[in-house]
Amino acid sequence: xxxxxxxxxxxxxxxxxxxxxxxxxxRMTQSPSWDISDLVSVVSADPALTSRIIKLANSVQSAGVGxxxxxxxxxxxxxxxNVSNQALSFSLISGHRTGRCEExxxxxxxxxxxxxxxxxxxxxxxxxxxxxMEAFTCALLSKxxxxxxxxxxxxAYGELLAACKQDGSLDIASLENERFAINSREVTAALMEDxxxxxxxxxxxxxxxxxxxxxxxxxxxxxELVLVLRMSATLAEFCLxxxxxxxxxxxxxxxxxxxxxxxxPDFEAFSEExxxxxxxxxxxxxxxxxxxxxxxxxxxxxxxxxPESAESLLVDGEIDPDKFRALRILAVDDEPVSLRVLAxxxxxxxxxxxxxxxxxxxxxxTLECNPHxxxxxxxxxxxxxxxxxxxxxxAQAGRSVYFLLLTGRDEEDRVVEAxxxxxxxxxxxxxxxxxxxxRVRAGLRLVNLREQVDLEQLTQREKTAELGVLTRQLRExxxxxxxxxxPNRRFSMDRLDAEWECWVKSKQELSVxxxxxxxxxxxxxxxxxxxxxxxxxxxxxxMKKALRDGDILARIGGEEFLVICPETDTAGALKCAERxxxxxxxxxxxxxxxDGHVTISAGVSTADDSMVDAYALLKAADEAVYAAKADxxxxxxxxxxxxxxxxxxx
Amino acid sequence: MADTNETVLDxxxxxxxxxLEADGAPGLFAEIVELFLTDTPPRMKGLEAASDAxxxxxxxxxxHSLKSSCGNLGATVLVxxxxxxxxxxxxxxPEEIPSLVSKSNEEFVRVQSALLNxx
Numbered sequence: 001x002x003x004x005x006x007x008x009x010x011x012x013x014x015x016x017x018x019x020x021x022x023x024x025x026x027r028m029t030q031s032p033s034w035d036i037s038d039l040v041s042v043v044s045a046d047p048a049l050t051s052r053i054i055k056l057a058n059s060v061q062s063a064g065v066g067x068x069x070x071x072x073x074x075x076x077x078x079x080x081x082n083v084s085n086q087a088l089s090f091s092l093i094s095g096h097r098t099g100r101c102e103e104x105x106x107x108x109x110x111x112x113x114x115x116x117x118x119x120x121x122x123x124x125x126x127x128x129x130x131x132x133m134e135a136f137t138c139a140l141l142s143k144x145x146x147x148x149x150x151x152x153x154x155x156a157y158g159e160l161l162a163a164c165k166q167d168g169s170l171d172i173a174s175l176e177n178e179r180f181a182i183n184s185r186e187v188t189a190a191l192m193e194d195x196x197x198x199x200x201x202x203x204x205x206x207x208x209x210x211x212x213x214x215x216x217x218x219x220x221x222x223x224e225l226v227l228v229l230r231m232s233a234t235l236a237e238f239c240l241x242x243x244x245x246x247x248x249x250x251x252x253x254x255x256x257x258x259x260x261x262x263x264x265p266d267f268e269a270f271s272e273e274x275x276x277x278x279x280x281x282x283x284x285x286x287x288x289x290x291x292x293x294x295x296x297x298x299x300x301x302x303x304x305x306x307p308e309s310a311e312s313l314l315v316d317g318e319i320d321p322d323k324f325r326a327l328r329i330l331a332v333d334d335e336p337v338s339l340r341v342l343a344x345x346x347x348x349x350x351x352x353x354x355x356x357x358x359x360x361x362x363x364x365x366t367l368e369c370n371p372h373x374x375x376x377x378x379x380x381x382x383x384x385x386x387x388x389x390x391x392x393x394x395a396q397a398g399r400s401v402y403f404l405l406l407t408g409r410d411e412e413d414r415v416v417e418a419x420x421x422x423x424x425x426x427x428x429x430x431x432x433x434x435x436x437x438x439r440v441r442a443g444l445r446l447v448n449l450r451e452q453v454d455l456e457q458l459t460q461r462e463k464t465a466e467l468g469v470l471t472r473q474l475r476e477x478x479x480x481x482x483x484x485x486x487p488n489r490r491f492s493m494d495r496l497d498a499e500w501e502c503w504v505k506s507k508q509e510l511s512v513x514x515x516x517x518x519x520x521x522x523x524x525x526x527x528x529x530x531x532x533x534x535x536x537x538x539x540x541x542x543m544k545k546a547l548r549d550g551d552i553l554a555r556i557g558g559e560e561f562l563v564i565c566p567e568t569d570t571a572g573a574l575k576c577a578e579r580x581x582x583x584x585x586x587x588x589x590x591x592x593x594x595d596g597h598v599t600i601s602a603g604v605s606t607a608d609d610s611m612v613d614a615y616a617l618l619k620a621a622d623e624a625v626y627a628a629k630a631d632x633x634x635x636x637x638x639x640x641x642x643x644x645x646x647x648x649x650x
Numbered sequence: 651m652a653d654t655n656e657t658v659l660d661x662x663x664x665x666x667x668x669x670l671e672a673d674g675a676p677g678l679f680a681e682i683v684e685l686f687l688t689d690t691p692p693r694m695k696g697l698e699a700a701s702d703a704x705x706x707x708x709x710x711x712x713x714h715s716l717k718s719s720c721g722n723l724g725a726t727v728l729v730x731x732x733x734x735x736x737x738x739x740x741x742x743x744p745e746e747i748p749s750l751v752s753k754s755n756e757e758f759v760r761v762q763s764a765l766l767n768x769x
Contacts, residue, residue, distance in 0.1 A: 337686045337719040341667070344682070348673045379714050408718065430721045432666060 005182035006190040014152045015191065016144060021046045022091030029084050029196050036075045043087050044071055052090055052284060053083055059277065060121050060132035066502060076505055078133040085197055086137045092144070093285055101150035103158035103165075108240065109147060110287050113140050115236035116229075118278045122270070123231050126260060129224040138192075138201045138225060139232050145187030153180060204229055231256045239275055243293055243301075250302035268295040327444060328369065330354045332362040332376035332388065333406070338429075342375065342406075345433040349440070359383025363391050366398050372447045373402045373440065378411055378418070386421045393422040400450060402443040406431075416557040419489050425482070426558075428529070435529050442482045481555040483533055484540040492554030492562050493614075499566055500614035503607045510607040511573035513563040514621035515543070515580070518599045518633040520559035527594060534591045535598060539584055543600075546583035547576065562618075570606040570638055577602035577636035585634065599634035601625055606638075658757075658764040663724025683765050686723055690716070694751075694758065697735070701747045709747060710739030725761045728754060 009015055018026050024042050028034050044050050050071055057074035058067060068074050075083045098106050120139030124132040149157045156179060164170045176183040189202035204225040234252050241249060257267040275292030282289035329351050333339035336357070343353045354369055356362035359376070360383045366374060374392070378385040385405050392398030405418050405426040415426055424446070427439050479491035487495070496512070503510040517523075517539060524532040536559065543561065544553050552564040563580070565573050584600050603624025607617050620639060628637040671679045693716055700708030713736035720728040731754040738747050 335715045335719045336689050337682060337722050340682050340685055341722045344670055344675050344678045348670055348675050377718075379711070381711065408714070429718060430663075433670065 002182055002186050002190065005180065006187065009148065009152050009182070009187065010194075012152045015148050016092060016096050016151060018088055018091050018195070019095045020091065021049060022088050022095065025084050025088050025091070026195060029081075036072060036080045039075055039080050039084055039087075040071045043083070046091075049087055049090055053087055055284065056086060056121075056133065056136065057083070060125060060136060066506060066508065073505070076501070078131065081198075082131065082133045082137070085195075086133060088195060089137050089141050090285070092141070093287070096147060096151075099147070099151055099154065101154035101158045101161075103161040104146075104150040104154075106147075107288050109143065110285075111282065111289055112236055112240055113143055114281055114285065114287055114289075115239045115274075115278045116140060116142055116232050118281055119232035119235035119239075119274050120228050122274050122277070123235070123260070124224075124228050126270070127228070129228055130221060134198070134201075135225065135228045135232075138197070138204065139229055139236075141192060141197075141201075142188060142205055142229055142233070143184070144191055145184035145189070148187040148191060149176065149180065149184050156180075200225055227259070231259055235271065235274055238271075239278055239292060240290060243298070246293060246298045247301045250298060253298075264299070268299075271295050324350075324441075324444065325448075326350050326352055327372040327440070327447060328352045328354065329373045329375060329440070330356060330362060330365055330369070330371040332356045332359065332374065332380070332385070334358050334377065334380040338377065342436075345436055346375075346440070349433075349437050351440070359385065359388035359391075362388055363398075366392060366401060367395065371401060373404060373443045375404045375406065375440075377406045378408065386418055386423075389418075389421045389423050402446055404439055404443060416489075416560065419557065428524070431529070445482075446478070484537050484555050486540055486544070486561075487552065487554040489554065489556040492552065492556055492564065495552055495554075496562075496564055496614045496618070499564055500607070500617070502566070508567050509569040509572075510617070511565045511568045511570060512605055512617055512621050513565065513573055513577045513580070513636075514603045514605075514618070514625045515561040515563065515577075515600050516602075516625050516629070517559040518601055518629075520598070523594070523598065531594050535589055535594055538587070538589050538591060539598060539600075542583050542587045543580050546580045551576065562621075568606075570604060573604045573606065574636055574638060577604050581634065581636055601628035601633045602636040603628055604636060604638040658725065658727060658760045659768070660724030660726050663722075664768055667723070682722070683768075686719065687762060687765065690719065690758065693719070694755065698751050701744065701751055704744055706739045706742045706744065708739075709744075710736050713739055720761075723761075723765065725757075728757050728761055731757060 017023075021042065024045075025039075028038055028042050043053065053071060053074055054068055057078050060078065061068065068077055071083070093110055096106070097110070117136045117140030121132045121136035124130055124135035129135075160172070160175050160179060163175070164172050173183045173185065185205055189205045192202045192205065193199070200219060200222040203219075203222045207222060207226045234249070234256050238246055238249050238253055253271075257264070260267065260270065262270060272292065272295065279289045279292070281287075329346050331339060331342045331346065331353055332355075333342065334357055339355055339357065343355055346353045354365055354371060356365050358380050362374065362376060363383065365371075374388075376385040376388055383391070389403050389405070392401060392403065403423045403425075405423045407415060407418070407426050407428050418426060425439055425442060427436055479487055481488040499510055502508070517535075520532070520535070523535055536555075540553070540555065540561070543563075547553055547563060548565075550566055551568075554562050554564075556562045563576070565576060568576070581600055581602055585597060588595070588597055603621045603626070605617055605620035605624055611617055611620070624637045624639045627639060628635050631637060667679050667682065671677070693712060697709060697712040697716065700706075700712055713732045717729055717732035717736060720732060731750055735747055735750050735754070738744070738750070
């Protein structure tokens with residue numbers, strides 16, 4: 001339907017379209033096999049465009065990742081497809097600065113679009129939602145359908161705009177539909193599709209004014225982008241508004257503040273940053289921007305006029321992820337006595353319990369009964385716990401179930417393997433019901449957050465901005481170890497891959513330190529898991545304090561930690577490991593009645609050309625930990641590379 | 651009588667199970683004991699058969715499962731015996747397994763009567 005209307009617009013030959021270099025980029029991306037070198041040769045023909053792309057790639061980077069210096073760099077960091085999309089949209093700006101529609105304010109249109117782009121890039125960066133570069137591109141073009149209608153139906157659209165200006169209560173989208181049988185949002189989406197932008201760009205544009213619930217198949221990427229677009233639209237409108245309008249808009253800004261999870265000073269700093277970046281980009285692209293009013297003044301004026309409504313907004317949207325409720329839990333064990341005891345413990349805590357006696361049965365039941373949590377034994381005939389977990393993670397329906405693995409004492413060493421298979425947490429047997437239920441509570445937290453997201457999608461209309469906070473909490477929970485609060489294995493592996501990519505490109509030294517607490521099993525065995533947990537938490541704290549700002553500490557297994565040290569050579573990393581080791585050794589742990597100190601063994605490795613990937617770097621650090629253990633523990637070691645040339649016996 | 655019970659069964663574990671019952675699962679303890687008493691003998695037969703056949707992976711798996719089953723009821727001596735058998739199975743060292751298996755049979759009789767006493 002809409003496609004037909006759009007094709008009519010297109011046939012007019014007056015829709016905004018890339019020209020010059022933009023057209024070349026479009027043609028390039030339409031050929032089946034293009035790569036970074038094609039992109040570089042096409043775009044670098046335009047030095048101004050090149051420098052804009054580099055500037056943008058730098059501004060969307062996370063801090064401390066290093067500077068992008070060339071188009072090639074930019075394409076490697078943010079992806080060639082992202083660069084080509086962005087290059088295309090920059091080229092659109094220069095080709096459509098004016099037009100035939102007299103009522104259409106072309107300058108304001110691009111200034112507002114630019115503000116949307118800048119705001120979206122920053123919001124995505126702060127919340128860690130999707131790619132900031134993509135958010136920038138999508139938001140920059142998010143209103144381009146208006147330009148489209150103004151270009152094709154310049155007179156009719158002009159009349160429409162004039163009518164809206166006179167009567168503020170008119171809804172422009174319904175007027176567009178009435179007049180052209182298509183609205184500007186739909187035109188935007190269709191144009192993006194035409195230009196080969198990702199599908200979720202157009203999806204997000206269409207969803208922006210709808211409830212996210214209307215379609216269950218909406219992808220996470222789309223939802224994230226919708227949230228970013230909504231927040232950035234508010235921020236952008238605010239940038240361009242007159243002071244009086246800004247006061248009126250203040251409650252909407254407070255909602256954005258909440259979604260960003262910021263306090264007032266942080267939010268003021270953030271908005272000012274967005275404002276000044278917008279002005280800077282305005283100069284670069286030769287677009288007119290306005291001065292940005294100090295947020296503090298607007299806040300003060302707004303508080304005087306609407307103190308109550310502002311307050312009530314803050315209370316709205318409170319979420320309590322720790323609230324207890326009965327969960328549907330699937331217990332899996334081939335051994336009936338353990339299964340019965342496990343089920344008994346869970347039932348008494350108030351949960352609904354399903355039982356399966358092996359992995360295959362559990363797989364079928366998970367897909368059929370959709371439990372919140374699966375608690376499974378490891379060793380089972382037919383399909384064991386890890387195979388079950390892997391199978392679930394491959395299935396659409398099993399991907400989000402919380403998976404808790406029961407391990408035997410002698411399996412604890414292999415727990416890293418289990419995390420790699422996709423488990424969320426594990427409990428060592430034999431356990432008492434207190435420990436078990438504490439772990440279930442940690443799972444409950446994630447289950448609650450996840451379901452709240454679903455619920456919001458089903459019931460809320462037009463209030464879905466709150467999802468931003470939820471999505472972020474969910475994301476944080478997914479990347480955080482619940483016990484120590486440190487980043488977890490999943491996070492550190494992603495981060496390590498990113499650092500590895502940087503290393504491949506820049507060859508700036510990259511080291512990692514693998515750390516294992518010595519004799520930790522004895523702590524658990526002699527003092528119980530509660531004390532063991534306290535020891536882990538305190539040791540994590542001590543290590544964190546002993547590290548430098550740029551180092552990233554994560555808990556990647558039971559008593560295993562990883563430190564990623566960007567821009568650090570072997571000597572530096574060894575020094576760092578030694579500092580951590582001494583700090584741990586010197587720290588007396590009192591909580592939990594442990595009253596003593598633990599020691600660590602640390603293994604250092606540094607990226608070099610003999611390694612094929614980040615995994616090889618990790619493996620080298622792992623070997624170094626073994627060397628440290630073999631040398632009597634409580635020491636730091638490294639293994640010189642390549643290992644093949646290392647004399648085995650002297 | 652009470653003395654033997656203590657060495658055969660870890661009363662703390664039994665106490666925890668009874669506490670579960672008190673927390674709102676009437677009959678749970680008796681149910682678990684009965685399950686254990688009917689489920690364990692055939693499993694032990696299976697272990698013995700695997701040992702006789704020299705099937706070491708079979709020995710390891712059977713002992714592993716018996717170990718965790720006995721752990722639930724605090725049958726510490728049995729847990730230890732099965733742990734040793736599991737290790738021997740893993741290391742493919744069949745020599746000592748038959749004597750440990752017969753020890754576990756004797757111990758099971760003791761556990762059985764101790765459990766019936768606690769009922």
